[in-house]
Amino acid sequence: MADTAARLYLITPVLEDASFAPQLAEACATGAVAAVLLRLAPADERTLINQVKALGPAAQDNGAALIITTDGKADLATVAARAGADGVHIQGDPGLVREWRERLKSERAIGVGGIRTKDDAMTLGEAGVDYLLFGEPRRDGSLPSLESVAERVAWWAEIFETPCVAYAPALEAVETLAATHAEFVALGDAVWSHPDGAAAGVKAAADILARQEASR
Known part of the structure; x- marks a missing residue:
């Protein structure tokens, strides 16, 4: 179980x-x-590759790891290596995880989302992922309930050593998910659509995590 405060993991919109x-x-x-x-x-x-090279410094020059994903058929492992990304993210496919783990060795992180069941989570963890993402929007845009995500994340964080990321659909959900002892809390639109700008959204979330840590 993580003993330190959760850290922030940002998810961008789909970028062209x-x-x-x-x-x-x-x-x-x-x-x-x-x-x-x-x-x-x-x-x-x-x-x-060109897109990642153009966008990467915005994250990496500010100390954030850059993970890439796409719904297309491009070879993300190659893209990550050639563009200098820190890792790749795929939807729950243990076979692909094992293949990419073999290709990427320990040089780049492999994350996985689209996890439907506890059994799927355990299978993916055993396949060699570096983190699991729980609770992100489904392909149709719908979201699992916050309660179900918090329960799943708390279960994983309590038992397994592989880090997990808990997706917060709004800033109001950050405190609940941080209390699960997830290593990371993910935010998307809650940051990008913040009325005072993205930096204000990040700072608001960071303040919540700091308060959560101080109360432990």
């Missing part, structure tokens, strides 16, 4: 070009972001 870089840099410049999941629209490998 590098125009999101200033907003990403604004969020990461706070120094409170541990990792960014860059969601890339389907494209050929060359386009994706």
Whole structure:
């Protein structure tokens, strides 16, 4: 079980070009972001590599790890290696996890989402992932209940050593998910659509996590 405060993990909208870089840099410049999941629209490998190279510094130069994902058929392992990303993220597929673990060795992180059951989570953990993401929006945009996500994350954090990420659909959910002892709390629209800007969204979430840690 994690004994330290959860850290922030940001999930971008699906991006088709590098125009999101200033907003990403604004969020990461706070120094409170541990990792960014860059969601890339389907494209050929060359386009994706160029896109990651253009967007990456906004996160990496501010101390955040850069993880990439896409729904397209491009070879993300190759894209990550050539573009300098810190890791890749895939939807629950133990076979693909094992293949990429073999190819990427320990040089880059492998994260996984789209986890439906506890059995799936355990299988993926055994396949060699570096973290599991629970509670993110489904493909149709719907969300599992906060209660079910908190229960699943608390179960995982209590028993297993592989880190987990808990997705918070709103800032109001951060405290509940941090209390599960997840290593990371993920935010998406709650940061990017914050009325005072992305940096304000990050700072608000970081303040909640700091208060949570102080109360332990």
